[in-house]
Amino acid sequence: MTDPTFPIRCRNLWKIYGPGAAALAATHAPGPDPETLASRGLLAALRDVTLDIGKGEVFVIMGLSGSGKSTLVRCMTGLVPPTMGDLLIDGENLRDMSPDRLIEIRRHKISMVFQDFALLPHLTVLGNIAFPLKVQGIDRESRERRAAELVELVGLAGRESHFPHELSGGQQQRVGIARSLITNPEIWFLDEPFSALDPLIRHEMQDELMRLQATLNKTVVFITHDFDEAIRIADRIAIMRGGRVVQVDTPEGLVLAPADDYVAAFTRKIPRHRVLRVASVLGPVSAGATGDPVRNTALVGDVAARVLAADAPLPVVDGGGTIVGSLDRQSVIGTVFGVNA
Ligand SMILES: Nc1ncnc2c1ncn2[C@@H]1O[C@H](COP(=O)(O)OP(=O)(O)OP(=O)(O)O)[C@@H](O)[C@H]1O
Ligand SMILES: [Mg+2]
The missing domain is CATH 3.40.50.300 (P-loop containing nucleotide triphosphate hydrolases)
Incomplete structure (x- = not known):
């Protein structure tokens, strides 16, 4: 059962407040429906929470x-x-x-x-x-x-x-x-x-x-x-x-x-440029892309100034240095203003 890579695991976790909550749980596995809860005046503060941290x-x-x-x-x-x-x-x-x-x-x-x-x-x-x-x-x-x-x-x-x-x-x-x-x-x-x-x-x-x-x-x-x-x-x-x-x-x-x-x-x-990475907004590999490449894992916001200041799109590279695409001004501006993917 021990999984050291997930110190916290929740499985089908419920917390129901109100009189008779435990008895209800015993008879309504895997979990009561909202109507049953409402009819008994109970409140489900947690409903069927499953997650690993x-x-x-x-x-x-x-x-x-x-x-x-x-x-x-x-x-x-x-x-x-x-x-x-x-x-x-x-x-x-x-x-x-x-x-x-x-x-x-x-x-x-x-x-x-x-x-x-x-x-x-x-x-x-x-x-x-x-x-x-x-x-x-x-x-x-x-x-x-x-x-x-x-x-x-x-x-x-x-x-x-x-x-x-x-x-x-x-x-x-x-x-x-x-x-x-x-x-x-x-x-x-x-x-x-x-x-x-x-x-x-x-x-x-x-x-x-x-x-x-x-x-x-x-x-x-x-x-x-x-x-x-x-x-x-x-x-x-x-x-x-x-x-x-x-x-x-x-x-x-x-x-x-x-x-x-x-x-x-x-x-x-x-703000999308603070969460989207270059990999999510890049364009295809382009012969016209020149200059110092940007990493595909960089946040768009962190490379925006460089892309906007460049005359041509910048090449995008992965961790191994392979060119995987290009990043142009339009993609950066679109990300900042939320008009592209
Ligand atoms: N001891 C309690 N008895 C009855 N109801 C409770 C109890 N503790 C919490 N609740 C109810 O459970 C629900 C979830 O409460 P909880 O405190 O987990 O919310 P929260 O997301 O942390 O909210 P907040 O952002 O206001 O801190 C609420 O409807 C709350 O009224
Ligand atoms: Mg709280």
């Missing part, structure tokens, strides 16, 4: 308010028991775990950053960051030494003895991030961690997250409402609607092939 992947969950994003992540962290279905962490089914094993996983393997920071007001920056190690029973000197390293890592040096109320929102969230990393978790959950921050600080925190991820290489599950944030950080994005996952794809895949009108509407505002 890869090792080292940054997996973003998006969807309107109430679509089930936090419920999904709370199930993955063992905070909320699913009503039906399986949730496997490194091949271990959460449902079959003893309470002790679940505590162990939550202390060592996974960690979470909350939207509202959730810092302990009576502890200093250092005390807050070291807290998960205190819970593990690690001695004060060792945990504070490790906390001091994380203070450096998240750029809070000099503020170790401040209390949360003496920090800005961005600084508080840096404490939350450092605290979530102190146990060196393999899987890192973040539920709208930057939504309380103003746009500039938010951008800075996204850079910080990407910088940390580049060195730490965790499996990251990140909830956001913000497409700009999602396309900056995501390897893949899951779009949720009414408790269902309607599509899981790369940002480019969502834009090029939305599964339905809802995803199409959801992704309409994404």
Whole structure:
């Protein structure tokens, strides 16, 4: 059952809220229909969610308010028991775990950053960051030494003895991030961690997250409402609607092939040149293409200036240096303004 390349696997996961939910689930496998739920006054926060999250992947969950994003992540962290279905962490089914094993996983393997920071007001920056190690029973000197390293890592040096109320929102969230990393978790959950921050600080925190991820290489599950944030950080994005996952794809895949009108509407505002790669918009190999070639995997936005400044189309090459097509101004302009594929 263990598949190390997919640390998280959800299989036909349901979470139904309301009286008699468990009994209903027992008699309505593989899942109740919407009429049955409505007639009993039950709410399905998750409906038949099946997905795999890869090792080292940054997996973003998006969807309107109430679509089930936090419920999904709370199930993955063992905070909320699913009503039906399986949730496997490194091949271990959460449902079959003893309470002790679940505590162990939550202390060592996974960690979470909350939207509202959730810092302990009576502890200093250092005390807050070291807290998960205190819970593990690690001695004060060792945990504070490790906390001091994380203070450096998240750029809070000099503020170790401040209390949360003496920090800005961005600084508080840096404490939350450092605290979530102190146990060196393999899987890192973040539920709208930057939504309380103003746009500039938010951008800075996204850079910080990407910088940390580049060195730490965790499996990251990140909830956001913000497409700009999602396309900056995501390897893949899951779009949720009414408790269902309607599509899981790369940002480019969502834009090029939305599964339905809802995803199409959801992704309409994404700037296409920031998600489409040259391979999706190139023209045929052309004798007239000259100059330094562009890579087929580059984002159109990253090569746009060069193409627009050139007198002729540029050749496009694959990873092996073979010419696979050409890129002209019209394709770039069409991508920026959303008028071609
Ligand atoms: N403990 C609970 N009891 C009853 N219903 C709940 C409970 N928790 C969540 N819900 C309902 O489940 C649905 C999904 O909630 P969830 O918090 O997962 O949404 P979300 O996508 O995270 O929304 P938001 O973007 O606002 O955070 C909502 O309709 C919510 O009201
Ligand atoms: Mg939520």
